[in-house]
Amino acid sequence: MVKIAIAGGSGNVALEVIDALVATKKHEILLLSRKNVPAVDARPGVTWVKTSYQDPKELMEILQGVHTVLSFIVTQSDPSNVSQKNLINAAIEAGVKRFAPSEWATSSFEHLTWYAGKAEIREYLKELNKDKKVLEYSLFLPGLFTNYFTYPYESAMHFRPFQTQIDFNKRRALTLDGGDDDRITLTTAQDLANVVARAVEYEGEWPVVGGIKGTELSVGQLLALGEKVRGEPFHIERLKADDLKVGLAKCSWLPTVDHPGIPREQAEALAPVLLAGMLLGTSAGVLKVTDEWNRLLPDYQFTQAEEFLTEAWRDKP
Numbered sequence: 001m002v003k004i005a006i007a008g009g010s011g012n013v014a015l016e017v018i019d020a021l022v023a024t025k026k027h028e029i030l031l032l033s034r035k036n037v038p039a040v041d042a043r044p045g046v047t048w049v050k051t052s053y054q055d056p057k058e059l060m061e062i063l064q065g066v067h068t069v070l071s072f073i074v075t076q077s078d079p080s081n082v083s084q085k086n087l088i089n090a091a092i093e094a095g096v097k098r099f100a101p102s103e104w105a106t107s108s109f110e111h112l113t114w115y116a117g118k119a120e121i122r123e124y125l126k127e128l129n130k131d132k133k134v135l136e137y138s139l140f141l142p143g144l145f146t147n148y149f150t151y152p153y154e155s156a157m158h159f160r161p162f163q164t165q166i167d168f169n170k171r172r173a174l175t176l177d178g179g180d181d182d183r184i185t186l187t188t189a190q191d192l193a194n195v196v197a198r199a200v201e202y203e204g205e206w207p208v209v210g211g212i213k214g215t216e217l218s219v220g221q222l223l224a225l226g227e228k229v230r231g232e233p234f235h236i237e238r239l240k241a242d243d244l245k246v247g248l249a250k251c252s253w254l255p256t257v258d259h260p261g262i263p264r265e266q267a268e269a270l271a272p273v274l275l276a277g278m279l280l281g282t283s284a285g286v287l288k289v290t291d292e293w294n295r296l297l298p299d300y301q302f303t304q305a306e307e308f309l310t311e312a313w314r315d316k317p
Helices: 012-024 056-062 079-094 113-128 146-150 189-201 219-230 241-245 264-283 292-296 305-313
Strands: 003-007 028-033 046-050 068-071 098-100 139-141 172-176 183-187 209-211 215-218 235-239
Touching: 003 012, 003 079, 012 028, 012 189, 056 079, 068 079, 079 113, 113 264, 139 189, 146 183, 146 305, 172 219, 172 264, 183 189, 183 219, 189 292, 209 292, 215 219, 215 305, 219 305, 235 241, 241 264
Parallel strands: 003 028, 003 068, 028 046, 068 098, 139 209, 172 235
Antiparallel strands: 183 215
8 A cells, every 4th residue: 555646636537547546445545636625525545635736845745655646737737837847846855756747648749739748847857867866757658548539428437538530420530641551559548547556556667658558550440440330431531741730721620629628719729730730740650659568567458449439339329
């Protein structure tokens, strides 16, 4: 049993991880929140503490006795990464053994400008350990959550999918012209949560790059899987890279991110930018991740995309 502190614990990915940790019935879990601490939390072994993340001394006191810190701070909502850097520094001062920064996504960030904050934290942690290791950390990288492709239906307890450029629901897709061979890693939110729960108990040293590979397939294979699962051909529009690079999305529809942290007007305005970033980024390999945690946890059986999506879409219109 160890004490685990979770920053940004009200997010949907964080809640999946919290439930997996609680299910082990092994750990003491401390949730850090900017919001008022709820009077009651039904999860056993879970306590809350309110913090602004702005006072390093307060954070250091909060983290006393903590073994592992998992950060789910939304980097887009953390200007200059002040909150997460304060959390990292406080973890070091408090003697925390392990730290997971707010990653939970892709292997790299080429064309994904909205992930600039994650890239900065990677460099910050690397610099801290440059001369000697002061903090053990791992970048948990699941690629793209398979659950996105069940939109608009929910396929996890907490994770809420939103529409992507491959829309299983309306049997349509926006792809990069010539990009059918581009590779993608798909991992369910449930598998990510279970891997993190096992990683907390892992007795060896955490790998800095912590790839988690559920299923790897090409864009073309994902389209074929969609058509198989949905029982009909998809309407596919193929976009030119040169157009996307100058901000032109020449297509009949745009996926819009439905996220509580992004106002609808802002999400609609960002839609062409997000689409271009995802298509160009996929071509650059950002959604293909490595398998470090698969190799360190060889007994864990990952849910394959075909199995998961076939079941998710069974009997759906």
